Amino acid sequence: MSDFKISQREREQVQVLELKGYLDAHTAPKLEEAFQTLLKNQHFDIVVNCKDLSYISSAGLGVFMAYIEDVRKNKGDIKLSNMSAKVYNVFDLLGFPLLYEITKDEVEAIGKFTDKR
Amino acid sequence: MAPRTLHIESRTERLIAVREFVSNAAREFGFSEEEIGKIALAVDEACTNVIKHAYRFDPNKEITVTIRRKNGAFEVSILDSGAGFDPARIPTPDMKEYLTHYRRGGLGIYLMKSLMDKVEYGNAPGQRNEVRLTKYLSR
Numbered sequence: 001m002s003d004f005k006i007s008q009r010e011r012e013q014v015q016v017l018e019l020k021g022y023l024d025a026h027t028a029p030k031l032e033e034a035f036q037t038l039l040k041n042q043h044f045d046i047v048v049n050c051k052d053l054s055y056i057s058s059a060g061l062g063v064f065m066a067y068i069e070d071v072r073k074n075k076g077d078i079k080l081s082n083m084s085a086k087v088y089n090v091f092d093l094l095g096f097p098l099l100y101e102i103t104k105d106e107v108e109a110i111g112k113f114t115d116k117r
Numbered sequence: 118m119a120p121r122t123l124h125i126e127s128r129t130e131r132l133i134a135v136r137e138f139v140s141n142a143a144r145e146f147g148f149s150e151e152e153i154g155k156i157a158l159a160v161d162e163a164c165t166n167v168i169k170h171a172y173r174f175d176p177n178k179e180i181t182v183t184i185r186r187k188n189g190a191f192e193v194s195i196l197d198s199g200a201g202f203d204p205a206r207i208p209t210p211d212m213k214e215y216l217t218h219y220r221r222g223g224l225g226i227y228l229m230k231s232l233m234d235k236v237e238y239g240n241a242p243g244q245r246n247e248v249r250l251t252k253y254l255s256r
Contacts, residue, residue, distance in 0.1 A: 003133060025165040026129035055136075057161050058224035065224075086154055093231050094224060095212045 003027065006034050014110045015043045020052035023060035031060065035067045044076020047109040051082035056090050064100065077101070081109040118146055120185035127168045127178040127197070132161050135182055139193060142184045146191050147254055156191070156252055159232040162225035163195045163248045171199025171246060190234070193250045 004027035005020040015038055023031060038046060048064075064078060071078055080102045083091070091097060103109040123138045125131040136157040143153040164180055172178040181196040209227055229236050235251035 022133060024129070024132050024161060025168065026132055055158075057132075057158055057165065058228055059165060061224055086151075090158065090228070093228065 004030060006030060008034065011047075011106075011110050012114050014045045014047055014113050016047045016049055016106065016110070018049045018052070022055040023053060024055065024057045025059035028059040028063050031063045032066070035063065039067065039070060039074075042074075044071050044074040045113045046071065046076065046078045047106060047113075048078060048080045049082050049106045049109075050080060050084070050087055051106075053084070053087050056087050058094075061091070061094060061096065064096075068099065077113070079103060079109040079112055081106045118142065118184075118186050120183060122181060122183045125164075125180050125182070126176055127172040127174075127180055127199075128176045129165070129168055132164060135164050136161055138182065139184065143191060143252075146186070148191070148252070152252070152255075155232040156193070156250075159229045159250050160193050160195065162229050163193075163250060166225055166248075167195060167197045167199065167246075171197045173200075175199075187251070189253070191252045191254070195248045195250070196245050198245050 003022040007018045007020075009016050009018075017031075017034055019031070021027070035046075038044075068078055078100065080091075080100055082105055083102060088102070091100070091102065101109070101112060103112070121138075121142060123135065125134060139160045140153050140157045143156045148156065160182065164182070167180050168174060178197070178199060181194075183194045183196070185192050185194075209230055212227065229250065233250045234253050235249070237249045237251075239247040239249065
C-alpha cells in the first residue's frame with residue numbers, strides 16, 4: 001500500500017510530475033526513481049505540480065536537492081507549482097524558495113521555460 | 118491528557134501511523150491544525166533518523182513513542198535501542214551554505230529544531246537512546 005502517487009505528462013516539451021499524497025522517507029524513493037528516469041531520458045525542463053501533495057518531510061525535500069544540480073548543469077530546471085500553504089511552509093522554513101522557483105500555478109511554471117525558447 | 122505510548126517496528130511505512138498518533142494527541146491537547154502539522158513533522162523526522170541512523174534500516178527493531186504533558190507542555194519522547202550517537206557532533210546546518218552547495222541530509226535535525234520549542238537528547242551507552250521534543254501551547 002502506498003500513500004503517494006506520481007503521474008507524469010508532457011506540456012509544451014516540459015515534463016510535468018504531479019504529486020499526490022504523503023511524501024516521506026517511505027515514499028521518497030518513488031520520487032527519486034521518477035527523477036532518475038527523467039534524467040536518463042534527457043528531460044531537464046521539469047515542473048513539479050504539488051496541488052495534491054498533502055505532506056512533505058525532509059526525505060522528500062532531499063530528493064529535490066539531489067537532482068537540481070544535474071538538471072541545471074544540463075541547462076534545465078526544476079520548478080514547483082500549486083503548493084498548499086502547509087507544504088510551502090516547510091520549503092520556506094529551509095530557505096528553499098531561494099533556490100527553487102515556486103509558482104502559483106502550473107501554466108506559469110511552464111511559461112518560465114517556454115518564454116526563454 | 119493521560120500519557121500514551123505507541124510501539125512501532127522500525128520501518129518507514131510505519132511513519133504514517135506515528136504521525137496519526139501524534140496528531141490525535143496534539144489535537145486533544147488543544148493545538149491549532151498548523152501547530153499539529155509542525156509537531157507531526159518533527160516527530161516523523163526524529164523517527165526517520167532512528168530508522169536510518171540508529172537502526173540502519175533493520176526492520177526488526179522497535180521504536181517507542183510516548184506522549185505526555187510535562188510542566189504544562191506537550192512532550193513527545195522517542196526511544197530506541199540502536200547505535201547511540203553524540204548529538205553534539207551533529208551540527209545544525211547553516212542553510213545558506215547548505216543551499217549554495219546543494220547538500221543533502223541533515224535537514225531533519227534543522228527542521229526538528231525549527232518546528233519545536235525544545236529538542237533534547239538522552240543517551241546512555243548500551244542502553245536506550247531518547248529524543249525528547251517539547252512544544253508549548255501559544256497563548
